[in-house]
Amino acid sequence: MSGTDEDRDREAFVDGLGEALQIAGETFNVAGGPLVDGGVVRGRRRLRRRRAATVTGSFAALAAVGFGASYAAGAFGAEAEHGSPVAAQPRPGSTTQGKTSTPGEGPHFPASHLIKTLEELLPDGKFSSESGRGTEGELGPLASVVFDDGKGKAAIGLSLGRVDPEGTRVAEQLACPEKDYTPYDSCSSKKLADGSRLLLLRGYEYPDKRADTKWWHAYMVTPEGFIVDASEWNAPAEKGEPASRDEPPLSTAQLKALVTSKEWRPILRALPKPQDEPVQSLAPQATGGETILKNLTSLLPKSAKVSTRQGEDGFAYVVVNDGKGASLVQINVQPNMSDVEGELFSSGAQTLPDGTKVVTHQGPGEKGGQGVAMWTVDTIRKDGFRVLISAFNSGSQNTPATRTTPALTMTQLKAIATSERWRG
Incomplete structure (x- = not known):
């Protein structure tokens, strides 16, 4: 050579x-790192939940829901x-x-x-x-x-x-x-x-x-x-x-x-x-996988029937169908995120009466599924408690769209992300 x-x-x-x-x-x-871009689950999947550079990029794999190289650090x-x-x-x-x-x-x-x-x-x-x-x-x-x-x-x-x-x-x-x-x-x-x-x-x-x-x-x-x-x-x-x-x-x-x-x-x-060192957590009961799943499913519209569900620390997803096709909904719940507030919630952010900041985004999916659209609502409370939710017009980001739009509207996504149930 x-x-x-x-x-x-x-x-x-x-x-x-x-x-x-x-x-x-x-x-x-x-603990609770941000999201990793395309292609990473169990190996990469729980990585990068803590820090996210952009709203769209940050939700690419919430808790790393793809699967690529699983090197740990x-x-x-x-x-x-x-x-x-x-x-x-x-x-x-x-x-x-x-x-x-x-x-x-x-x-x-x-x-x-x-x-x-x-x-x-x-x-x-x-x-x-x-x-x-x-x-x-x-x-x-x-x-x-x-x-x-x-x-x-x-x-x-x-x-x-x-x-x-x-x-x-x-x-x-x-x-x-x-x-x-x-x-x-x-x-x-x-x-x-x-x-x-x-x-x-x-x-x-x-x-x-x-x-x-x-x-x-x-x-x-x-x-x-x-x-x-x-x-x-x-x-x-x-x-x-x-x-x-x-x-x-x-x-x-x-x-x-x-x-x-x-x-x-x-x-x-x-x-x-x-x-081991203690892991800082605002409210473990609020960010455990089962609790997130329970809260998410309880906040879904009645028309959204859940067919698949999965929860883990800080993250959960469901696949729902309202009779118009499968739709993936995934959510990340992260305490102590004030240090990224300036990056993620600056220009274009809406501030609610209670001080919660909200950023929304509608665009194409990030994992290559043909025609897949991703609708996202990203929120952060005054104390840094962040809830990030996204819905897709497919049951998976990797497969073609199964419907024209996600099963949840932007208004419904915002209502879920800003619900007080996450603080319970």
């Missing part, structure tokens, strides 16, 4: 993989120890509700060791665009390569982390996504003989399949809370490069073998134990 080709491969891989992993990683460990553009910007990956303890401070039990390993270990565990082939980060870095260890077994170049990335194995977010990461939001070919989640829990998924980089890029993923958590997280694509980059082969290079069995390999154990032992 010429130097020019290798540079191009490296740049494409770093840009693509880095973008996806950063999207997932920026705020995974922040890191920093986009962080310099790799190997000498170039690398894809962000989970840092130790990032998937807990607290910070990591307790020293690990083993010696540290440099980026070169992680890259070498990854390459030795992969089938025979050629490697390029190697990047990595060692165990001493604040952002946590990772390794990424472009792999070519003679059937086409493919990006492969793996990261290591450590979490509270009994934490609720671990269970969320290990659950298969809802197909209402995320098309995939196969998904399994099971407990292994040693007590580790493993998720294996064959999915797509884009839920609307606007590109041929496939994304296959393995996520394992050991009984001690060690995480091994691997992803592969059928392209030399997760985004920005055309598919170079029909499928990613590793089979499901090979992905499982990769993340369960004992070669990672010495490196994992270098990671510090997570230390």
